[in-house]
Amino acid sequence: MPKPHIPLEDIRAQVEACRKCPLADGRTQTVFGVGNPSARVLIVGEAPGKNEDLQGEPFVGKAGQYLNELLAIAGLAREHVFIANVLKCRPPGNRDPRPEEIELCTPYLREQTRTIDPEFIVTLGNFSTKFILKTEIGITRLHGTLQRAGKFKVFPIFHPAAAIYDGSKREALENDFATLGELLRASDAEKAAAPAAQVDSPATPAQPAEEAPAASQPAVEQSHLL
Known part of the structure; x- marks a missing residue:
């Protein structure tokens, strides 16, 4: 089903603006939403650094440069994705946000x-x-495996900054972005084949390919957050 038409300016007004968290009293506070409003891929990052807050732009600096390289491995670029850096209410350096921060x-x-x-x-x-x-279940066990959150396909990957601080993560990151590219191409091929399958054998519609994480990785119970 095609996406409903929404004027581009309306979309920008909704999602392409930095916002301030009501709890952000001297804390990391910017809520980002930038990129292509028709993107097939939504990227959710983590808390921004000080420069990102000041510039109002996600993924700047070394992590941002490396993200560009990783996107290219998947056959993507910044203009092909939407970055929803919304998890920003937590204090810098604190990996355990308060429940009220998550709620906001x-x-x-x-x-x-x-x-x-x-x-x-x-x-x-x-x-x-x-x-x-x-x-x-942490990213070490889940990275590179296709998961589900409601109707959405979720693909966990290490944060690009992980490879900057730990070179052993680089191979995993690059392999996972390559897998993401394969998933996108497979989805394109499936969509392209669907009309032909319906014409050739209308009485027996094509069955969708079964989706499952790699056998060596754990599956996560479906989330209804979104």
Whole structure:
């Protein structure tokens, strides 16, 4: 089903503005939403650094440069994705946000997700993966495996900054973005084949390919956050 037509300016007004968290008294506070409003891929990051807050732009600096390289491995670029950096109410350096902070962040993510309506949600890092999937299973076990959150396909990947501080993560990151590219191409091929399958054998519609995480990785129970 095609996405409903929404004037581009209306979309920008909804999702392409920095916002301030009501709890952000001297804390990391910017809520980002930037990118392509028709993106197939929604990327959810983690808390921004000081420069990102000041510039109002997600993924600047070394992590941002490396993200560009990783997107290219998947056959993507910044203009092909939407970055919903909404998990920003937590204090810098604190990986355990308060419940009221999560409660305030969730509507921003829900709004942006429903407006963009992506095919895939890529969660970068431990915090955003646990936030989206509502799981205690960490990114080390989940990265590179296709999961579900409601109707959305969720693909957890290490945060690009992980490879900057730990070179051993680089291979996993690059392999996972390559897998993301394969998933996108497979989805394109499936969509292209669907009309032909319906014409050739209308009485026996094509069965969708079964989707499951890699056998060596754990599946996560479906989340209804979004």
